[in-house]
Amino acid sequence: MNTITILLLLLGLHTAVTERIRPAIRSLAAQGILLGLLPFLAAPGAAWRAAGLGLATIAVKSVAIPMILTRAVNRLEIGQESESLLSTKTVILLIGALTLAAFVACARFGLSGQDRLGAAAGLTLLFSGLLMMTTRVKAVSQVIGFVVLENGIFLFGAASGSEFTLPIELGIFLDLFVAVFLMGILMLKIQRTFTHMDVRKIHTLKD
Numbered sequence: 001m002n003t004i005t006i007l008l009l010l011l012g013l014h015t016a017v018t019e020r021i022r023p024a025i026r027s028l029a030a031q032g033i034l035l036g037l038l039p040f041l042a043a044p045g046a047a048w049r050a051a052g053l054g055l056a057t058i059a060v061k062s063v064a065i066p067m068i069l070t071r072a073v074n075r076l077e078i079g080q081e082s083e084s085l086l087s088t089k090t091v092i093l094l095i096g097a098l099t100l101a102a103f104v105a106c107a108r109f110g111l112s113g114q115d116r117l118g119a120a121a122g123l124t125l126l127f128s129g130l131l132m133m134t135t136r137v138k139a140v141s142q143v144i145g146f147v148v149l150e151n152g153i154f155l156f157g158a159a160s161g162s163e164f165t166l167p168i169e170l171g172i173f174l175d176l177f178v179a180v181f182l183m184g185i186l187m188l189k190i191q192r193t194f195t196h197m198d199v200r201k202i203h204t205l206k207d
Helices: 004-017 019-043 047-076 088-106 113-135 139-159 166-194 201-204
Strands: none
Touching: 004 019, 004 113, 004 139, 019 047, 019 139, 047 166, 088 113, 088 201, 113 139, 113 201, 139 166
C-alpha cells in the first residue's frame, strides 16, 4: 500500500504543479486507477464490497471524469496552458510547505507508519486541490483541482482506518460525477457566452 500511496502523492503533486491541462487530466486518470486498488488492500476480507467499490472508483475517477474533462477541452477549444495567478516557483514552494505541514500534522495523530503516510498524502492532495481551485485561471483547471481534493479525502479516509461502506462511497462518487458533469455544462455555457474560459473576466456578468 505504501507504493500506491507514494505514487498517488507524486501524481497529485504533478497535477498541481503542471502548467498543461491534458497532462493534468492524464495524471487525474492515473490517480483514479490507483485509488481503485485501495479498497482491495484496505478490506481484503470483504472481497465483493472491495471489488464493487474499486471498480466504481476506476469507472468514475479514471474513465468518466477524464472523458468529460477531455471533451470539454476539445469542444471549448481551451488552450493547453493551465494558467495560474501564481508563478510556477511560488506554486512549488507552496506545495512543498503544504506537504511538510501535512506530514507534521499527521505525525501527531498517533497512526502507524503506513497509515501516517497515507493520511499525510491524503491531506497533501486535499491542500493541493484547494490551491488549484483558488489560484488557477481556467475553470477546467479548477474542476481538476476539485477532483484532486476529493481524491485526497478518499485517501485520507482509507489511511485513517475508516471502513469503506459501499453505499456511502457510491453516493459520494455519484455526487462527484454529477458535480463535474454540471461544471462541464456550465463551462460550455460560459464559453458560448464569453468566448473564453478565464474566470478573472466572469465579473462582467450582470443581473
